[in-house]
Amino acid sequence: MLSDNIQLLRKRAGMSQEQLAELTETSRQTVSKWESGESIPDVIACDRMAEAFGVALEDMLHYEEKNKSLPLPPKGKHMFGTVTVGARGQIVLPKKAREVFQIKAGDTIMVLGDEAQWIALVKADDMIDFVQQALKMANQKDKN
Incomplete structure (x- = not known):
């Protein structure tokens, strides 16, 4: 989840592991470990990444793109999934x-x-x- 999101967001931003390491004041090897799931970043590094990638920190930490058919949304934007319209036009908001x-x-x-x-x-x-x-x-x- 987090490891997948870090890699996805880094690639989406067109950044190398080295560039992300500079942003988070770590090493390229550390970023590699985050992306492989061998370790996890501290809260400061997570906050810097979320800010740089323009996503909500909560989404970066918890969003599972594989379980949803929607990509990780930009900060302040939300994709709540789908709802089914009832026979009389009613919907239930997620x-x-x-x-x-x-x-x-x-x-x-x-x-x-x-x-x-x-x-x-x-x-x-x-x-x-x-x-x-x-x-x-x-x-x-x-x-x-």
Whole structure:
């Protein structure tokens, strides 16, 4: 898992083991041991790698690409997997998605659509705030 992710991310970034060793202030041999699973990096080295590769530290440590059909996502981006649409159009958001975005029972979600881009889910309160701000700015422009 971690060893696979280090190797995958290093190669994806076009880095050699020597370059990764410089970044983590270790040796090429140490990086080789991390990638083969003979040893594991310390938390500081993991943090440096996650930052350099642009992925979340948690994903670098725990993401198993082999068990998921999706590649390791960039930091701040999430791929929660797939859901099945029910007969009446209902979907169940994955638990991790609900946790990351703090979605709980009773929340109101606005469904937006763009036929070229597809569907987006937005917290209704956030969308209402956005629209009110936009209207306020438009009114101020009209007054000037």
